Amino acid sequence: MKSISVKLGLLSFLLGLNTQMVIIQGKSNFSHSLWQSLCKFALMKKMMWSVLAMISLFACRDQDQVDVKSPVIESVTIDGASVTSAIRQAGQTVLLDVHVSDNTALNQIQINLHPSEDGHVHEGDGHQGGEPRLNNRYWAKSEVLNISGTSHHQQWELQIPDSVAGNWHILLSVLDDIGLVSKTYCVLLTVENSNLPQISANTNPVYDATNTIFLSSGNSLEIDGLASDVDGLSKLFVRMANYAGVSSDTLDIPISGDGHTMAFGTASFNTTGNGNYRIIVEAQDSLGFKAMWDAKVVVQ
Numbered sequence: 138m139k140s141i142s143v144k145l146g147l148l149s150f151l152l153g154l155n156t157q158m159v160i161i162q163g164k165s166n167f168s169h170s171l172w173q174s175l176c177k178f179a180l181m182k183k184m185m186w187s188v189l190a191m192i193s194l195f196a197c198r199d200q201d202q203v204d205v206k207s208p209v210i211e212s213v214t215i216d217g218a219s220v221t222s223a224i225r226q227a228g229q230t231v232l233l234d235v236h237v238s239d240n241t242a243l244n245q246i247q248i249n250l251h252p253s254e255d256g257h258v259h260e261g262d263g264h265q266g267g268e269p270r271l272n273n274r275y276w277a278k279s280e281v282l283n284i285s286g287t288s289h290h291q292q293w294e295l296q297i298p299d300s301v302a303g304n305w306h307i308l309l310s311v312l313d314d315i316g317l318v319s320k321t322y323c324v325l326l327t328v329e330n331s332n333l334p335q336i337s338a339n340t341n342p343v344y345d346a347t348n349t350i351f352l353s354s355g356n357s358l359e360i361d362g363l364a365s366d367v368d369g370l371s372k373l374f375v376r377m378a379n380y381a382g383v384s385s386d387t388l389d390i391p392i393s394g395d396g397h398t399m400a401f402g403t404a405s406f407n408t409t410g411n412g413n414y415r416i417i418v419e420a421q422d423s424l425g426f427k428a429m430w431d432a433k434v435v436v437q
């Protein structure tokens with residue numbers, strides 16, 4: 138709006154100038170008094186255009202000042218329920234309905250579904266984040282759609298892959314036609330998956346309610362447990378990794394018998410200095426489904 142008004146102002150200024158130039162070019166054809174009155178007319182016309190230009194500028198500035206309201210995410214529902222978190226099974230379809238509004242005009246709506254496993258948090262409305270545990274397999278979706286009007290319902294059918302499990306954030310935001318962005322809205326989607334191998338583990342020192350183990354520098358971490366799968370396990374290993382995902386030490390456990398249930402440990406991992414690490418148990422079944430159990434290890 139502002140650029141249009143500036144163009145209008147420039148255009149009117151140029152029009153006024155042109156009128157004066159036309160008069161000057163025609164000077165020789167007119168008497169002195171006529172020239173003077175024409176000059177006054179030209180000046181008045183230029184002033185009139187300038188006043189009009191100023192009015193258009195101020196009128197548009199007023200409109201800019203009115204539209205300082207960002208678009209709003211009015212409601213978010215998952216399968217008809219207004220929630221900030223939901224638990225679903227792998228393979229299910231989730232119906233996401235988002236109602237958005239703006240005082241002038243909506244422009245775009247964005248969905249960003251991403252793993253929440255690194256413990257990151259979101260400012261804005263809805264779920265805040267902070268899930269520390271690793272997901273099983275990767276799943277993500279990002280889409281920007283053009284929308285219009287002052288009120289809009291957007292629906293997405295999210296098909297959860299049958300191989301994943303863990304926590305995902307569904308992050309939503311809206312843009313209006315002058316570029317104002319809404320507060321984000323986050324929904325936590327927790328996916329359970331009974332097709333994946335089951336893993337249980339005990340550690341020494343023990344892990345707390347947030348799956349965090351505090352370990353004194355120089356001491357070793359011990360772990361043992363069970364992995365099972367009705368289709369039979371094909372791979373099982375335990376590893377210690379840093380927070381960049383690089384493993385320092387991996388213990389491969391050979392699969393024996395039908396591989397329905399395998400015990401592991403007691404395995405011992407030595408720390409390599411202060412910092413944050415992860416102890417990870419990974420199991421894969423004969424159909425290729427993978428599962429992970431993990432805990433954060435804080436060495437201090």
Ligand SMILES: [Zn+2]
Binds near residue numbers: 252253257259306308
């Ligand atoms: Zn997130």
